[in-house]
Each structure stands twice: as C-alpha cells, then as structure tokens.
Amino acid sequence: MWDDKKSITLSKICIFVFALMLVYIAISAPWIVRRLIDFSRADLAGKKGYFLLTIYSGSVPATILLFCLYRLLHRIEQEQVFITANVERLRRISWSCFSGAIISFISTFYYFPWFFVAVAAAFMGLIVRVVKNVVAQAVELKNESELTI
Numbered sequence: 001m002w003d004d005k006k007s008i009t010l011s012k013i014c015i016f017v018f019a020l021m022l023v024y025i026a027i028s029a030p031w032i033v034r035r036l037i038d039f040s041r042a043d044l045a046g047k048k049g050y051f052l053l054t055i056y057s058g059s060v061p062a063t064i065l066l067f068c069l070y071r072l073l074h075r076i077e078q079e080q081v082f083i084t085a086n087v088e089r090l091r092r093i094s095w096s097c098f099s100g101a102i103i104s105f106i107s108t109f110y111y112f113p114w115f116f117v118a119v120a121a122a123f124m125g126l127i128v129r130v131v132k133n134v135v136a137q138a139v140e141l142k143n144e145s146e147l148t149i
Contacts, residue, residue, distance in 0.1 A: 008077045015070050022062055029055045047110050054107040054114070058100055065096035082138045090132035097125030 025032065033051040037044045044051075072089040080086070104118035 005077070008073050011073050012070065015066055015073070019063075019066050022059055022066065025055065026059050042111070044111070050107070050110045054103060058103045061096040061099035061103070065093050065100075068092045068096070082135065082142045084139055087132060087136045087139055090128055090135060094125045094128040094132055097121050097128060101125060 029052055030048075033048050033055070036051070037048060068089045072086055072093070075081070075083065075086055075089075098121070101118045101121035104114045104121060107114035108118065
C-alpha cells in the first residue's frame with residue numbers, strides 16, 4: 001500500500017535524478033548548446049556564450065533549490081514538519097525560483113523563448129512563497145500552543 005514514507009522516498013529519488021540531470025547538463029552544456037544552435041531555425045550565430053552563461057548561472061539557484069528540497073523532505077521524514085528551519089528552506093526555494101526567473105528573463109534579450117521559462121519559474125516561486133507563508137503561520141500557532149500547555 002502507498003503511504004507517506006514511500007511518497008517521501010519517491011520524492012527524494014526524483015530530487016536525486018534531477019541532481020544527476022543538472023550535473024549532466026553542466027558537463028555537456030557546450031555540446032547541447034552547439035546542437036541547439038545547429039538545430040534551431042532562429043539566427044543564433046555568435047550566441048553560444050550567452051546560452052552557456054544562462055545555463056551555468058541558472059545551475060546555481062537550481063542546485064540550491066534541489067539541496068533545500070532534499071533537506072525539507074528529510075525533516076518531514078523525521079516528523080519535523082512545522083519548524084522554523086522548514087520555513088527557511090521554503091524561503092530559499094522560493095528565492096531560487098525567483099533567481100531562475102530573473103536569469104531567464106534577462107536571457108530573453110538574446111533568445112525570446114527564455115521568457116516562458118521565466119514566467120514558469122516566477123509562478124513556481126509565487127506558489128512556494130504562499131506555501132511558506134502558510135507553514136510560517138502554522139509554526140507560529142504551534143509555538144503559541146506549546147507555550148500555553
């Protein structure tokens with residue numbers, strides 16, 4: 001039967017897979033960009049450096065995001081859900097999404113399709129920010145209830 005522990009394990013495996021993909025992309029970025037430029041019908045001549053800059057600068061917030069997600073799941077697995085550390089992790093995750101959105105938005109100046117990545121990342125950052133605010137309120141209520149008992 002499917003339970004919370006299996007769900008957390010599956011999520012951790014997914015994070016690990018995404019981390020491996022991130023490492024692969026970072027290593028093979030020059031080849032991927034060259035293939036994209038060769039394949040694309042857009043005029044991308046001379047823009048390889050811009051693509052590499054976007055990929056490598058975007059991998060920093062992606063790495064932070066994956067690390068924070070893993071630590072968040074680890075705390076939840078230990079049944080430490082409504083704690084201040086989780087609020088901080090969610091805050092870092094949201095800022096990582098917003099950082100990725102900014103990097104992608106800046107990249108629209110040389111390749112417009114980055115705009116769609118920017119919108120998706122900003123929207124995800126907003127969703128995580130709302131969840132962070134809910135968890136922060138829950139932590140505050142939990143702390144208050146522990147003081148009154």
